[in-house]
Amino acid sequence: MKVEITINGRPVAGEVDERTLLLEFVRDVAGLTGARNGCLEARCGCCSVLLDGQVVKSCNVLAAQADGREVETVEGLATGDTTTIEDPTTEGSVGTYVPLSARGVDEGSLHPLQQAFHERGALQCGYCTAGMLLTLKEFLARVPDPTEAEVREALRGNLCRCTGYQSIVDAALLAAERMRG
Amino acid sequence: MSVAADRATGESLIGRSLPRREDLALLTGTAVFVDDMRPAGLLHARILRSPHAHARIRRIDLEPARRLPGVVDVFCGADVERSVEPWGDLTQDILTGDRIAFARDKAVYQGQEVAVAVAETKWQAEDAIEAIEVDYEPLEPLVDPEQAMQPDAPVIQDGVDYEGGVGNAYDASYRIRVGDFEFARDEADVVVRARFTTGCSGAAALEPHACLADYNPSSGKLTFHSATQMVHPLRDGLSKALHLPRTQVRVVAPFVGGGFGSKGDVFPWEVITAVASIRTGRPVRCVLSRREVFETVPGRGRQVRYAELAMRADGTITAYGERVIFACGGVSAWGNQILRIGTQIGMLPYAIPNIHVDGFAVHTNTGPAGPVRGFGVPEAIFAKEQLVDMAATELGLDPVEVRLRNVLHGDDCPTVTPLGQRVDSTSIDRCLERAAEAIDRSEAEDVGVGFAVCMKYTSARHPSLDSDLASVRIVLETDGTVSVFSGDSPHGQGHGTTVAQVVADALGVGVEKVRVTSSDTETCPFSLGTWGSRGGAILGTAARMAAERVRAKLIELAAHILETAPEELEVAEDRVRFVGMPGTGLFIQNLVLLAAYATHQLPEGFEPGPIQAQATYDTPTERERSDGTGNLSPTYSAAAHAARVEVDRETGRWRVLDYVMAHDTGVIINPLIVEGQHQGAFLHGYAMVFGEEVRWGEDGAVANAGFKEYFAPSAADLPSLHPTIEVPAPSTVIPGGQKGAGESATAPVAATIANALQAATGVRFCSLPIMPDDVKRALVESERRGAPIVYPRDMPDYDGPTEWPEPEEFDDLELID
Ligand code: FES
Numbered sequence A: 001m002k003v004e005i006t007i008n009g010r011p012v013a014g015e016v017d018e019r020t021l022l023l024e025f026v027r028d029v030a031g032l033t034g035a036r037n038g039c040l041e042a043r044c045g046c047c048s049v050l051l052d053g054q055v056v057k058s059c060n061v062l063a064a065q066a067d068g069r070e071v072e073t074v075e076g077l078a079t080g081d082t083t084t085i086e087d088p089t090t091e092g093s094v095g096t097y098v099p100l101s102a103r104g105v106d107e108g109s110l111h112p113l114q115q116a117f118h119e120r121g122a123l124q125c126g127y128c129t130a131g132m133l134l135t136l137k138e139f140l141a142r143v144p145d146p147t148e149a150e151v152r153e154a155l156r157g158n159l160c161r162c163t164g165y166q167s168i169v170d171a172a173l174l175a176a177e178r179m180r181g
Numbered sequence B: 001m002s003v004a005a006d007r008a009t010g011e012s013l014i015g016r017s018l019p020r021r022e023d024l025a026l027l028t029g030t031a032v033f034v035d036d037m038r039p040a041g042l043l044h045a046r047i048l049r050s051p052h053a054h055a056r057i058r059r060i061d062l063e064p065a066r067r068l069p070g071v072v073d074v075f076c077g078a079d080v081e082r083s084v085e086p087w088g089d090l091t092q093d094i095l096t097g098d099r100i101a102f103a104r105d106k107a108v109y110q111g112q113e114v115a116v117a118v119a120e121t122k123w124q125a126e127d128a129i130e131a132i133e134v135d136y137e138p139l140e141p142l143v144d145p146e147q148a149m150q151p152d153a154p155v156i157q158d159g160v161d162y163e164g165g166v167g168n169a170y171d172a173s174y175r176i177r178v179g180d181f182e183f184a185r186d187e188a189d190v191v192v193r194a195r196f197t198t199g200c201s202g203a204a205a206l207e208p209h210a211c212l213a214d215y216n217p218s219s220g221k222l223t224f225h226s227a228t229q230m231v232h233p234l235r236d237g238l239s240k241a242l243h244l245p246r247t248q249v250r251v252v253a254p255f256v257g258g259g260f261g262s263k264g265d266v267f268p269w270e271v272i273t274a275v276a277s278i279r280t281g282r283p284v285r286c287v288l289s290r291r292e293v294f295e296t297v298p299g300r301g302r303q304v305r306y307a308e309l310a311m312r313a314d315g316t317i318t319a320y321g322e323r324v325i326f327a328c329g330g331v332s333a334w335g336n337q338i339l340r341i342g343t344q345i346g347m348l349p350y351a352i353p354n355i356h357v358d359g360f361a362v363h364t365n366t367g368p369a370g371p372v373r374g375f376g377v378p379e380a381i382f383a384k385e386q387l388v389d390m391a392a393t394e395l396g397l398d399p400v401e402v403r404l405r406n407v408l409h410g411d412d413c414p415t416v417t418p419l420g421q422r423v424d425s426t427s428i429d430r431c432l433e434r435a436a437e438a439i440d441r442s443e444a445e446d447v448g449v450g451f452a453v454c455m456k457y458t459s460a461r462h463p464s465l466d467s468d469l470a471s472v473r474i475v476l477e478t479d480g481t482v483s484v485f486s487g488d489s490p491h492g493q494g495h496g497t498t499v500a501q502v503v504a505d506a507l508g509v510g511v512e513k514v515r516v517t518s519s520d521t522e523t524c525p526f527s528l529g530t531w532g533s534r535g536g537a538i539l540g541t542a543a544r545m546a547a548e549r550v551r552a553k554l555i556e557l558a559a560h561i562l563e564t565a566p567e568e569l570e571v572a573e574d575r576v577r578f579v580g581m582p583g584t585g586l587f588i589q590n591l592v593l594l595a596a597y598a599t600h601q602l603p604e605g606f607e608p609g610p611i612q613a614q615a616t617y618d619t620p621t622e623r624e625r626s627d628g629t630g631n632l633s634p635t636y637s638a639a640a641h642a643a644r645v646e647v648d649r650e651t652g653r654w655r656v657l658d659y660v661m662a663h664d665t666g667v668i669i670n671p672l673i674v675e676g677q678h679q680g681a682f683l684h685g686y687a688m689v690f691g692e693e694v695r696w697g698e699d700g701a702v703a704n705a706g707f708k709e710y711f712a713p714s715a716a717d718l719p720s721l722h723p724t725i726e727v728p729a730p731s732t733v734i735p736g737g738q739k740g741a742g743e744s745a746t747a748p749v750a751a752t753i754a755n756a757l758q759a760a761t762g763v764r765f766c767s768l769p770i771m772p773d774d775v776k777r778a779l780v781e782s783e784r785r786g787a788p789i790v791y792p793r794d795m796p797d798y799d800g801p802t803e804w805p806e807p808e809e810f811d812d813l814e815l816i817d
């Protein structure tokens, strides 16, 4: 069947099997691999995206259900140029670093949540990060001045195995403060 | 971040919380993990796994699968019998012979590999494995390690001969014999004992295990991407299993989504995927499902410890005895290493003069046990630190005072414990004082405060692996930038930042100039990988050594050009300059250019070409001796934890009101990263108590192979954490003073919380995890008996460390649910 979804403001159309998950559509049809498979059982939150502004676990939604709707992924968060940094098929990539300024990206082009995650060390392996960012983006839009407990509750559906969560919670509170201005 | 500018002030980069250089790609979703790679012609592999925990395989019929659309290849153990050999014997003395690609005649745990289908799409591969017909003859599964040790138990690995093994106890040879245990115990004023069990919590890294094999038929070269913690040992293991020269195998780890120990091995699916690519001549990817991860990726493995501790009336610990039984699953993996290292290091931070340990690594029909954050130390601490409290209670002593009396003291270091551990420096005594000060010890109803202390090795010389090294190569480029090829395989630890800090510091260049490449066997020198809290100290030392070698060359060259003595020169501000004189001397870039493009200007004997150096740091550690003694670790980090816990008697739920961590991590290169390591390590300790446990039913089937039933804590389940109290006692063995950071905050958590629960309820909880139902049952049972109990089992009188009685079972019927 034909499915067309507007992803980060860009319409993406594809001919897909009707069993195709939204996660697979985003990754394999749109080629945006920032949403990740951590369980495919709607538990870990690594695949979280915004569907018409609401957080969904994209492994729990069929692409067909998102037909004609708007999806935002982590790739849509930053406003500047954030093209892929390296090609891991030609070299080991962990630790590869290009200063933001050298790539024409200044730190201001990151979303305040991305910036706060960076400053507070709120990611280690980074596998959970995209889902965390999108869940928090939606949450802070609803609750701009949350308590720590509210942030923790909002993240109930997003697992992180690396950070112990404190740095993520701290980054969320910092970003919230900055976003309130 | 203008770190280069800051460098002009001469300030060190060590100890600076640089935000990580790895972050941008991860924050913007552009980082590439194995599952994100999109090579042309990619095929997908799905593995058929045994549904039985223990079964003879009588017949496998692959034909129905071969006929399905999109299927390119289907094969099983019989097809690769001659081309793939068992692995696991790359290292000395490691138990071998049971690490195989596919179960052949017999499957020994649920989820063991039986066959594989390779197809154009994942769905086609999935359909294909469903079409494979296997005729199993189920055998009686052995799930309980103590039952598996019974003399009449059928032997699970009946075709393999293990040196030092007895029946299913494939390693029955572990002993610690220090001092005169029996005498010390008889002399003691109090002896306490209990049977402790710890559950099989999994690492549950969020990226499921994944690999992508790309064999080029014309060159005969295999390029293998894997979510691994150790590219070089994996390259060597794969090459050996597949009979390929190591020049023909390149292993690369792209971004890796966490490991915590569970990605440090050569796994059957990796070998199978490589074979599939060789057979089809096309790239093949295998990504495990979450269910497969829970079934087949090593978790901690269940441990049973019959433990006893003897104390004098003044609180001095005089003896410790243990009989440890470790359920290692159907294959041997790392089990006996965890038993040995975990138990030995677990005796710290005390210098116990008399120790008697018998340890058994036992095969069971469960998934393999392997390293998960802490490598057996948290399990050992869970028992020992509760026994310390039990003895203190009997003697009417304060748990903090008792520990202060027994822990190693920083002032006495370096010191060698009776177990042979040479502790170069420590602040565990001060950590404990600081933790006790920081926690609220006031009394309140249903609230208790608990403490525990530990030391943790900083990397280690494994009994099976007489090596504890890391390597780094540094090349100065002709524009003055610095390429670093780092041997270890990070997967969240931030080596790209930490190693860059070390190198930039030693070379006097801005950290932006340094670019770190890791996790590629083709470009990076041989290292053992990233595990055991070794990055900062071991890899960091190799980086520093390589940088110092490069620096010596730069200074030699500059001294020649500037016609001065090398002692007059130093590196700073991207230059070699006169000591203490900013703006003088030569830019490093110019020196590198000379060596490359103006070789007539080089001093005599100076090797033209790229200025580079490689260094390997192998720790000055000992091998384990037959009595269990030895200094396995170059230095020891330490932690003292304190918890204030509240129990709801109605629901049995417990809640951590406050948690304090005081640590000795030596010299810290990047505090932001190390704090993240502590907090993440805390999660894995907390998870052991909170409910993480892979559970096998009596039939050997995994009862909770998904995040729905497996209780991985969320942000809402974890307490808020204060910044760790760091009390640095710099290592005097590691040249930069670093100590391991990754696991010291895992080890004491379960004991700390259990001690706090005991203080709150009077019940001694001896089994992990501690679920609300356990608390409820224990409180009911306590009330019924009119006295606090040990839960879940009471230990009657006994006769010595080798003669343990059967524990007394509660009568379940008397308990209300
Ligand atoms: S992959 Fe969707 S919630 Fe885990």
Ligand code: FES
Pocket (backbone or CB within 6 Å): A122, A123, A124, A125, A126, A127, A128, A129, A159, A160, A161, A162, A163, B206, B257, B258, B492
């Ligand atoms: S950063 Fe690794 S899972 Fe969250």
